[in-house]
Amino acid sequence: MVVPREKSIKSHHQRWLQQMVDVAIYPSIAMTASVMPSFWEKKEHILSVEMTNYRNEKVTVNSLSLVSREYRLEDMNGQMEDGSSSIELEFQERVTKHYRLLPDGDVGTVACSSGNFDGSGSACVFEPAESNGDVVDFLCLESAYLRFQSALKMYQIEASRSDDEESQPRHVSQIRRAKTADSTMEDDKEDPMANTHPTSIARMCPLNDRKTLIDLVCRWSSTNNNSSGDGQKDGQTHNTQLGVRSRETSRGCPITITCQYPSSVTHNFANGPAHVPFEVTARNRLVEAGVEFDFAVERPKTFEFMGADSFHWTLENGGDEVTIPMHAVIPSTGVFNLQQIRITVQRPDKKVPYLFPLQWLVTVQDQ
DSSP states (O other): OBOOOOTTSOOOOOBOOOOOOOOOOOOSEEEEEEEEEOSSSTTOEEEEEEEEEOSSSOEEEEEEEEEESSEEEEEOTTSOSSOOSSEEEOTTOEEEEEEEEEEOSOTTSOEEEEEOSOOOOOBOEEEEGGGOHHHHHHHHHHHHHHHHHHHHHHHHHHHHHHHHHHTSOOOHHHHHHHHHHHHHHHHHHHOGGGGSOTTSHHHHSOTTTOTTEEEEEEEEEEEEOSTTOOEEEEEEEEEEEEESSOSSOOSSOSEEEEEEOOSEEEEOGGGOOEEEEEEEEEEEOOSSOOEEEEEEEOOOSSOEEEEOOEEEEEEOSTTOEEEEEEEEEEOSSEEEEOOOEEEEEEOSSOEEEEEOOOOOEEEEEEO
């Protein structure tokens, strides 16, 4: 760009060079989250969120929000002692919070579950996402940016592949791949979401595409007490596309087991051993695939089981479940662990056994 000369300034030319520089911006609050199935309620999950302060000052974590079509948050009580509605973190301090992740029946509406940190165990505020623009707007922008980055990366890969193919005759597999890409582009043109604004809530949470993903928003604030007088700063940290249920494959066990059993039993052992009834439910965690598995009960040394203790089964669809009624035959008083289940999942190339870190404890007393 050439700057025009002024009459009062000595005649000379100036040129400006535009240059792009990468600037690393580190998060003030680092947030990591993990989801694991609940072994108490078969359709619920446990969400664990860890937040770490990387600002060189005290930070107040005000709320945590979840944006999803399928799930909502519920706080778990007993985690905060003072009952305050926020958490204060010094530099490099961290805190972990746990929530119940409950399925929501109305999948047609994108909802925002927001809760503070009082630890009362109450349900979080559950509202449509459109009414929480101050929380969702930046999340939609980041979601659009991530989609753009993914599309750009795929374009660069395809462009480099096309350059390599033009320099030599194409193989049959390359021709088939090109036809598949053309058909995919035609399907994208017919996609109704193609006309949706890229930074809208509907584009961030498509109706038929995000059944297994959730987005988290952590809102925080800090007050700078130095001489510059910058005042309070407000910010938010995102954790996007967090998987809840896998679609077709799972690194862990694709089956969740739960049990309904009495916590204590009173029995007159003069009439024989005690029979404790319980029900084990095996549920397919995958969304769009079936699971073939072997169910087996390992024999403990202190008591016996009655029922279907070994069988082969297939849960054909996502969310399918099978309930196995059983009895524990206990000859004496004491505390006994009924959890002796082993699941062996049939993978495409091998069988993988799973043991569950659970305890189903029942206390047996003499009458």
